[in-house]
Amino acid sequence: MSEVLLEAEDIRIRFAKRSGRKNQVVRAVDGLSFAVDPGETFGLVGESGSGKSTAGNAAIGLQELFSGTVRYRGEPMPVPGSARWRDLRRQLQVVFQDPFSSLNPRWTIRQALSEPLKLHGLASAEERDGAIARLLEQVGLGAELAARYPAALSGGQRQRVCIARALAVQPELIVCDEITSALDVSTQAQIISLLQDLKAQTQVALIFISHDLGLVRGVADRIGVMYLGRFVETGETGKIFARPLHPYTIALLHAVPVPDPEREAARKHQPLHGEIPDPADPPSGCYFRTRCPYATDICAAEAPAFEEMEDGHRVACHHVREIEQGVRRS
Amino acid sequence: MSFLPRSPSAIFLSTVGLLAVVAAVFPQWLTPYDPTGIDVTALLAAPSWRHPFGTDELGADVLARVIYGVRLELAIALGSVVLAGVVAIPCGLLAGYLGGWVDWVLTLVADSILSFPIVLFAVLIVASLGASVATLIGVLGFVFVPRIFRLVRGQTQVIRATGFVRAARAMGVRTPTILVRHILPNILGPLLVIVPQLMAIAVLIEAGLSFVGLGVQPPQISWGSLLLVSKNYYIAAAWYPLAVGTVTTLAAAALVFGGDLAAAAVNPSRRRV
Numbered sequence: 127m128s129e130v131l132l133e134a135e136d137i138r139i140r141f142a143k144r145s146g147r148k149n150q151v152v153r154a155v156d157g158l159s160f161a162v163d164p165g166e167t168f169g170l171v172g173e174s175g176s177g178k179s180t181a182g183n184a185a186i187g188l189q190e191l192f193s194g195t196v197r198y199r200g201e202p203m204p205v206p207g208s209a210r211w212r213d214l215r216r217q218l219q220v221v222f223q224d225p226f227s228s229l230n231p232r233w234t235i236r237q238a239l240s241e242p243l244k245l246h247g248l249a250s251a252e253e254r255d256g257a258i259a260r261l262l263e264q265v266g267l268g269a270e271l272a273a274r275y276p277a278a279l280s281g282g283q284r285q286r287v288c289i290a291r292a293l294a295v296q297p298e299l300i301v302c303d304e305i306t307s308a309l310d311v312s313t314q315a316q317i318i319s320l321l322q323d324l325k326a327q328t329q330v331a332l333i334f335i336s337h338d339l340g341l342v343r344g345v346a347d348r349i350g351v352m353y354l355g356r357f358v359e360t361g362e363t364g365k366i367f368a369r370p371l372h373p374y375t376i377a378l379l380h381a382v383p384v385p386d387p388e389r390e391a392a393r394k395h396q397p398l399h400g401e402i403p404d405p406a407d408p409p410s411g412c413y414f415r416t417r418c419p420y421a422t423d424i425c426a427a428e429a430p431a432f433e434e435m436e437d438g439h440r441v442a443c444h445h446v447r448e449i450e451q452g453v454r455r456s
Numbered sequence: 457m458s459f460l461p462r463s464p465s466a467i468f469l470s471t472v473g474l475l476a477v478v479a480a481v482f483p484q485w486l487t488p489y490d491p492t493g494i495d496v497t498a499l500l501a502a503p504s505w506r507h508p509f510g511t512d513e514l515g516a517d518v519l520a521r522v523i524y525g526v527r528l529e530l531a532i533a534l535g536s537v538v539l540a541g542v543v544a545i546p547c548g549l550l551a552g553y554l555g556g557w558v559d560w561v562l563t564l565v566a567d568s569i570l571s572f573p574i575v576l577f578a579v580l581i582v583a584s585l586g587a588s589v590a591t592l593i594g595v596l597g598f599v600f601v602p603r604i605f606r607l608v609r610g611q612t613q614v615i616r617a618t619g620f621v622r623a624a625r626a627m628g629v630r631t632p633t634i635l636v637r638h639i640l641p642n643i644l645g646p647l648l649v650i651v652p653q654l655m656a657i658a659v660l661i662e663a664g665l666s667f668v669g670l671g672v673q674p675p676q677i678s679w680g681s682l683l684l685v686s687k688n689y690y691i692a693a694a695w696y697p698l699a700v701g702t703v704t705t706l707a708a709a710a711l712v713f714g715g716d717l718a719a720a721a722v723n724p725s726r727r728r729v
């Protein structure tokens with residue numbers, strides 16, 4: 127299983143945006159490359175508007191690319207709607223953020239879970255109820271829920287049903303797009319632990335999208351930190367948390383509370399100042415420079431290279447050496 | 457079970473609807489008179505206990521004629537709305553779901569129809585096809601197409617972006633299935649709400665067009681054709697056109713009112729599922 131499952135190579139995605147009388151181009155994804163191995167969880171982190179959802183959709187062939195390629199098991203993503211593309215729907219699944227609109231309000235849970243089973247011929251009519259019960263059990267729900275409508279379920283229960291619906295086709299990869307952000311904290315933790323169990327049981331790979339680094343830490347094997355459609359830092363989760371090198375990652379990490387209240391109180395906070403720039407009109411050079419405490423003239427002049435610092439740990443920052451030293455000293 | 461009337465609006469609508477259906481199918485249950493019965497002893501008789509709306513120029517009971525007119529009225533109103541729906545719902549679903557040039561073209565066509573004056577259009581069609589019930593249904597249906605189209609298109613655009621539609625697409629569900637099984641059932645509420653509103657418009661336009669001779673032709677009985685005949689007697693028997701006109705207006709008002717009630721019932725956080 128050393129083969130790469132999914133590979134995105136320098137993908138770019140643009141949207142037309144009209145603001146007032148001007149027609150602008152939003153570079154939602156602006157040159158991303160990443161790979162996901164079978165069974166691996168890749169975390170995509172960044173603020174709202176950084177292009178995480180767009181990148182996630184593109185990874186599973188739900189979003190047309192402006193340029194670049196997405197390869198699934200070495201083959202380029204087929205054209206949406208084609209027979210090949212339709213076959214791939216069994217391998218690549220997605221769960222969305224809002225559990226309240228993710229289930230058809232007029233369908234029972236049984237109907238919702240039957241759809242993928244019927245569509246891909248995965249269970250005969252007699253086997254279907256059993257398969258649905260097993261799916262519900264797999265996500266920690268009782269089989270009696272099958273007869274209910276979504277309105278009778280809590281947010282957490284609905285999100286579990288959505289996960290079950292994605293699992294129904296036994297996919298190789300599920301994009302989880304902010305699947306916990308509409309839920310309260312304790313439900314979030316339950317969903318995260320469910321994902322951890324599923325990873326262990328099913329060998330499914332995940333692209334876990336979140337704006338919350340703390341949450342990503344719990345599930346992701348590797349992390350890509352996005353800012354305005356680009357990666358600023360990628361690497362193994364452990365390494366990024368142990369030694370974040372990009373000023374943006376450092377700022378995001380500072381926003382994650384430490385569980386120990388004494389240590390939390392003693393921490394020096396380095397909050398992010400200002401707003402994320404308009405993606406239709408990004409700054410010159412390094413996109414992060416307008417909010418970066420290390421920014422100098424070179425940051426405005428040219429975009430930093432995406433440098434490999436150590437095995438798999440890449441950072442796009444002109445001042446990464448200074449930061450590295452600083453981090454070592456403290 | 458959710459179809460049983462519970463709210464006042466549902467009770468009102470179903471009462472009006474039931475009355476209309478009975479009048480259309482079993483008008484003899486509602487009046488003892490023959491709408492075409494001639495009574496030379498009571499020509500243009502004034503309203504009385506026996507003839508609440510009086511009698512017409514041939515002595516027939518006007519109330520009976522109004523009641524027998526419901527059949528054609530209902531056929532025209534429902535027929536035109538169904539005709540429009542058959543065309544507009546698929547177009548609205550496609551335009552709203554696919555977007556792009558499909559949406560552009562269909563919306564352009566719909567807007568062109570909307571901007572065309574109804575009466576002028578009716579004159580053109582009737583002049584070339586002749587005045588008949590079928591022509592009237594065709595004209596009304598055509599006029600209703602853009603109204604239903606816009607509603608369906610707008611609702612489809614909203615639902616297209618929801619998670620369950622995106623999930624279905626990600627799962628590989630084909631577009632026609634998504635439109636029919638996921639989107640259509642979820643826009644049925646707003647769609648049903650505009651039906652009484654369109655029917656009210658149909659009743660009024662029928663009356664107007666028939667009145668000027670472009671719609672239902674006497675001796676066929678519709679409220680418009682009754683109006684057309686009755687206006688000849690507005691001096692000798694003012695209550696005659698007045699009665700027909702009042703019924704027409706009240707029926708349209710009831711439909712509009714019913715539509716508003718239904719809209720209020722459907723709109724806010726109704727979702728009782």
Ligand SMILES: Nc1ncnc2c1ncn2[C@@H]1O[C@H](COP(=O)(O)OP(=O)(O)OP(=O)(O)O)[C@@H](O)[C@H]1O
Nearest residue numbers: 141142152154173174175176177178179180181405
């Ligand atoms: N269909 C679209 N049409 C036009 N612009 C879009 C579209 N989808 C996304 N965008 C724009 O692309 C940028 C990236 O959006 P995206 O939803 O991928 O960000 P995100 O990181 O997922 O943010 P969030 O946390 O808010 O979900 C945003 O500026 C957004 O406005």
Ligand SMILES: [Mg+2]
Nearest residue numbers: 178179180304
């Ligand atoms: Mg998003």
